Amino acid sequence: MQRCDGRVPDRLWFSPLVVVYVVALCVAPVVLHPQCLDFKPPFRPLRELQFCVMYKEFGCCDYQKDQELITKYYRIMDNFDHHGYTNCAGFVLELLCQECSPYAAHLFDAEVPTTPVRTIPGLCPDYCSQFWKKCSSTIPFLSDDPHIAKVKEDQTHLCQYLELDDVDYCYPHLLSNQKLTQNLGRVKSDLDGCLQLCLEEVANGLRNPLAMVHANDGTHRFFVAEQVGLVWTYLSDRSKLERPFLNISKAVLTSAWEGDERGFLGLTFHPKYKYNGKLYVYYSVEVGFDERIRISEFHVSANDMNVVDHASERVILEIDEPASNHNGGQLLFADDGYLYVFTGDGGMAGDPFGKYGNAQNKSALLGKVLRIDVDDNERGPLYRIPPDNPFIQERGARPEIYAYGVRNMWRCSVDRGDPRTKEGKGRVFCGDVGQNKFEEIDIIEKGRNYGWRAKEGFSCYDKKLCANSSLDDVLPIYAYSHKMGKSVTGGYVYRGCDYPNMNGMYIFGDFMSGRLMSLREDTGEWKYNEICMGMGLTCAFPGLVNNYHQYIISFAEDEAGELYFMSTGIPSATSPSGVIYKVVDPSRRAPPRQCHYDPLPVRVKSNLIKFVPLETLISVEPPNKMKPEPKPTESSDWLQELIDSLGGLVPTPPLPTTTTKSPRHSRQNGRHRKGKSRTESVPELQNGVVRLVGDEQGRRDRGRVEIYLNGEWGTVCDDLWTIKNAAVVCRQLGFRYALKAAKNSEFGEGKDLQILLDDVQCEGTESGLLDCKHVGVGTHNCAHYEDAGVICGNSDYVIQV
Numbered sequence: 001m002q003r004c005d006g007r008v009p010d011r012l013w014f015s016p017l018v019v020v021y022v023v024a025l026c027v028a029p030v031v032l033h034p035q036c037l038d039f040k041p042p043f044r045p046l047r048e049l050q051f052c053v054m055y056k057e058f059g060c061c062d063y064q065k066d067q068e069l070i071t072k073y074y075r076i077m078d079n080f081d082h083h084g085y086t087n088c089a090g091f092v093l094e095l096l097c098q099e100c101s102p103y104a105a106h107l108f109d110a111e112v113p114t115t116p117v118r119t120i121p122g123l124c125p126d127y128c129s130q131f132w133k134k135c136s137s138t139i140p141f142l143s144d145d146p147h148i149a150k151v152k153e154d155q156t157h158l159c160q161y162l163e164l165d166d167v168d169y170c171y172p173h174l175l176s177n178q179k180l181t182q183n184l185g186r187v188k189s190d191l192d193g194c195l196q197l198c199l200e201e202v203a204n205g206l207r208n209p210l211a212m213v214h215a216n217d218g219t220h221r222f223f224v225a226e227q228v229g230l231v232w233t234y235l236s237d238r239s240k241l242e243r244p245f246l247n248i249s250k251a252v253l254t255s256a257w258e259g260d261e262r263g264f265l266g267l268t269f270h271p272k273y274k275y276n277g278k279l280y281v282y283y284s285v286e287v288g289f290d291e292r293i294r295i296s297e298f299h300v301s302a303n304d305m306n307v308v309d310h311a312s313e314r315v316i317l318e319i320d321e322p323a324s325n326h327n328g329g330q331l332l333f334a335d336d337g338y339l340y341v342f343t344g345d346g347g348m349a350g351d352p353f354g355k356y357g358n359a360q361n362k363s364a365l366l367g368k369v370l371r372i373d374v375d376d377n378e379r380g381p382l383y384r385i386p387p388d389n390p391f392i393q394e395r396g397a398r399p400e401i402y403a404y405g406v407r408n409m410w411r412c413s414v415d416r417g418d419p420r421t422k423e424g425k426g427r428v429f430c431g432d433v434g435q436n437k438f439e440e441i442d443i444i445e446k447g448r449n450y451g452w453r454a455k456e457g458f459s460c461y462d463k464k465l466c467a468n469s470s471l472d473d474v475l476p477i478y479a480y481s482h483k484m485g486k487s488v489t490g491g492y493v494y495r496g497c498d499y500p501n502m503n504g505m506y507i508f509g510d511f512m513s514g515r516l517m518s519l520r521e522d523t524g525e526w527k528y529n530e531i532c533m534g535m536g537l538t539c540a541f542p543g544l545v546n547n548y549h550q551y552i553i554s555f556a557e558d559e560a561g562e563l564y565f566m567s568t569g570i571p572s573a574t575s576p577s578g579v580i581y582k583v584v585d586p587s588r589r590a591p592p593r594q595c596h597y598d599p600l601p602v603r604v605k606s607n608l609i610k611f612v613p614l615e616t617l618i619s620v621e622p623p624n625k626m627k628p629e630p631k632p633t634e635s636s637d638w639l640q641e642l643i644d645s646l647g648g649l650v651p652t653p654p655l656p657t658t659t660t661k662s663p664r665h666s667r668q669n670g671r672h673r674k675g676k677s678r679t680e681s682v683p684e685l686q687n688g689v690v691r692l693v694g695d696e697q698g699r700r701d702r703g704r705v706e707i708y709l710n711g712e713w714g715t716v717c718d719d720l721w722t723i724k725n726a727a728v729v730c731r732q733l734g735f736r737y738a739l740k741a742a743k744n745s746e747f748g749e750g751k752d753l754q755i756l757l758d759d760v761q762c763e764g765t766e767s768g769l770l771d772c773k774h775v776g777v778g779t780h781n782c783a784h785y786e787d788a789g790v791i792c793g794n795s796d797y798v799i800q801v
């Protein structure tokens with residue numbers, strides 16, 4: 001299996017373990033779920049509201065909706081004399097305007113599209129009784145609900161009917177509930193700062209999908225490449241054309257071997273594709289006994305805009321590959337209109353070719369960023385050298401070279417720049433896969449040395465080369481160690497319209513660990529934030545999911561600038577388990593109509609296959625009260641203003657200590673423990689028995705994992721401890737689910753014990769931790785500060801959307 005170096009898992013290397021789902025390991029402090037009546041997140045209106053001004057900064061109404069509410073208000077108030085007006089105008093306004101509340105779906109019981117929506121928002125009892133006493137005459141105008149008509153004379157019944165299951169959300173108490181208001185409209189993060197995002201499934205059934213690109217031709221189609229050498233056309237409605245756009249699977253060199261880095265690796269459309277129909281592909285081929293990478297140009301067919309003219313191939317460049325790994329594979333056009341080609345260092349380990357490797361050798365095309373001009377190549381050479389390429393004058397250097405010192409850049413992208421200021425526009429970001437220790441993110445600049453093999457990340461790899469003062473290399477903007485992942489997949493700077501909070505975030509991932517990560521530039525520094533999947537109700541919007549397959553192969557941007565990634569459960573070029581996900585921020589969307597576009601019509605001559613999503617939202621409950629509540633911030637919350645302005649009207653209830661989900665959504669089963677309990681006196685402990693220790697409050701559903709082996713208790717120490725490992729432990733203990741895989745000795749260090757297990761890799765179905773893959777008992781390379789823990793649960797909470 002290992003034709004690449006055997007010591008280090010590299011790109012597309014992985015253990016034979018078949019993993020299906022990875023669940024983000026992060027935990028939200030409370031269940032917050034701002035949602036509008038259209039089942040989408042709230043937004044900041046484009047145009048200032050005139051009527052429901054309390055929701056002008058953030059809510060669920062745009063100007064148009066606000067105008068409708070004004071009209072409705074006057075229609076109702078027309079029925080009242082001066083006295084009625086004075087008493088009730090305020091109430092009517094408030095009740096009508098709750099449609100604009102960021103929690104409108106909660107207030108109107110509209111979180112699930114299939115249940116009836118309330119006509120009057122859920123009211124807190126004290127407010128309801130004031131309202132009833134003063135203004136019950138307005139009720140017939142506010143609601144056509146026959147049940148309300150029936151009970152409207154009876155305060156108790158009416159107010160019972162208007163109560164919410166979920167007391168924390170009733171109006172107006174929710175306004176003064178800090179937990180509901182303090183970070184409203186900002187990207188949600190858990191206590192560890194992990195950003196809670198959600199996903200939308202966009203395509204599935206793909207075999208190692210490694211590129212998704214658009215043609216920038218106004219059609220909003222997207223083209224998805226599979227490693228075997230097929231490219232599929234998808235329309236903007238996500239239907240797929242039955243006939244492939246391109247099929248060069250016969251020419252492409254790859255195999256079913258999980259971890260084969262060869263194959264169809266890259267695809268890009270000419271920036272003027274709309275006019276010249278040209279596109280470029282990057283793939284592995286076998287020529288005689290040699291393996292090569294080939295960069296070719298194709299034309300779209302003259303009679304079908306969804307098919308490439310397969311006879312139009314012209315080979316632009318071929319480079320010999322001395323080994324099967326590190327084949328690079330990125331192609332892109334940067335803002336200068338030139339074609340950029342990202343090659344790998346040629347393979348094996350440590351870039352062993354020549355005196356100091358390929359990457360530092362400017363006579364070699366491997367381990368480089370190349371830049372060529374493919375315009376006007378109908379006659380004469382297939383490509384030309386841009387006149388300002390940096391090494392044209394250097395003797396022995398290849399003129400195609402734009403930057404060097406590259407190991408195996410896997411996925412690069414061009415920043416579109418801030419939508420308003422254009423700041424950042426044109427920057428090229430890459431993930432460069434590391435050797436033994438570090439993965440890095442680089443911004444590519446002309447003529448610069450990216451360090452390999454002298455350096456890996458910020459550290460020296462080849463000490464002699466590293467010490468050479470003429471190295472003059474650029475350091476990465478970010479590097480992470482192999483504790484976090486072992487093969488970076490570069491992503492994109494988000495510049496889309498749908499999710500304003502994500503603007504400027506560089507989102508990327510790791511192929512091996514399945515981690516999603518982000519960087520944001522803050523006064524010249526790149527700030528790191530992990531990305532988790534939203535837990536609890538965070539992603540409970542129709543069509544969203546909160547889990548993905550582990551092997552993150554590639555990222556993508558659609559024509560409108562929205563962000564996607566592709567991952568698979570089985571990274572083999574023949575396994576159809578690849579899925580494309582759109583990244584969604586549930587905390588805030590753009591105002592309606594702002595992101596509207598009309599795709600140009602596409603003439604389809606093939607059968608269309610309708611998209612059927614297969615992924616589901618999984619129930620991961622955030623444990624409450626895990627850590628002390630964060631102190632309320634003193635930031636100028638928009639709601640504080642509202643509360644102040646409403647003055648005495650809003651009673652300030654004591655803050656509820658927990659925010660619970662509506663019983664409609666959750667059914668809490670009694671927490672039965674069938675498993676062995678550590679307080680039971682067990683006559684003879686069996687090998688592999690586990691126990692949870694270290695929760696300060698002594699709860700039995702959480703703690704550090706300790707295992708009994710060969711006559712003693714010891715700890716499990718693992719920096720890559722996953723939710724699947726946690727699931728096995730929890731089931732062993734009689735719980736149904738794992739809610740969190742706690743790492744880094746969250747439940748304290750088991751200092752007095754031996755470390756008995758390390759590198760545990762469960763599939764999630766094993767009956768005990770000992771049945772999972774692990775290194776030998778007692779063998780480890782960790783310390784107690786990495787002691788693993790779990791939080792278990794029994795809820796069978798399932799959200800139906």
Ligand SMILES: *[C@@H]1O[C@H](CO)[C@@H](O)[C@H](O)[C@H]1NC(C)=O
Pocket residue numbers: 230244247248249250
């Ligand atoms: C792609 O082409 C190969 C032969 O070159 C053929 O066997 C295969 O069926 C084609 N695949 C599709 C999906 O058209």
Ligand SMILES: *[C@@H]1O[C@H](CO)[C@@H](O)[C@H](O)[C@H]1NC(C)=O
Pocket residue numbers: 353354355356357361362363364
């Ligand atoms: C640099 O690469 C070229 C082309 O592969 C090779 O011929 C040459 O020997 C290499 N130089 C060194 C110093 O390794």
Ligand SMILES: *[C@@H]1O[C@H](CO)[C@@H](O)[C@H](O)[C@H]1NC(C)=O
Pocket residue numbers: 464468469470471
């Ligand atoms: C440092 O690098 C330069 C250029 O690559 C080379 O000419 C020189 O011999 C190197 N010096 C040492 C001490 O290796």
Ligand SMILES: [Ca+2]
Pocket residue numbers: 405432440450451452455456457474475476
């Ligand atoms: Ca580097």
